[in-house]
Amino acid sequence: MIALVCDHGGFELMKSVRAHLDSRGCAYKDFGTFAPDSCDYPTVAKPAVAAIAAGECENGIFICGTGIGISIAANRSSDIRAALCTDTFMAEMARAHNDANVLVLGGRVVSDDDAIKIVDKFLDTGFSGEDRHKKRIELLSHVITRSH
Ligand code: RB5
DSSP: OOOEOOOGGGGGHHHHHHHHHHTTTTOEEEOOOOOOSSSOHHHHHHHHHHHHHTTSSSEEEEESSSHHHHHHHHHTTOOOEEEEEOOOOOOOOOOHTTOOEEEEOOOOSSSSHHHHHHHHHHOOOOOOHHHHHHHHHHHHGGOOOOOO
């Protein structure tokens, strides 16, 4: 099950992504936003992040205008490895090297056609499982700091 979420900046692109997932027969849970009105990416992202953290969804496709804000929001969860990708090479590496569980797209950055190619590469690429990549992913938990 793929968690889908976007803010208003990703609203149009998400329509194309959803239609593509339908054509592929992929199961997804849509966390909105369900109207093109302005909304806040941390707020809309939170339930989708929670669904992945809870194991209700195994991965996600998150979209905002640039992809930056919703990436930052998603990566606040230690259960999320969100990768903002602008081409298929990044999507392939995000899966093979980073075992990313969330693909992030910028609705004002990539074309619909490119986004679909990026989605396909992300969904069709597995984690390499190589020791050096496993180790680096484990080391991510060492980066978490608390200043207050
Ligand atoms: C919304 O205008 C825009 O700021 C948002 O979609 C995203 O790009 C933020 O990073």
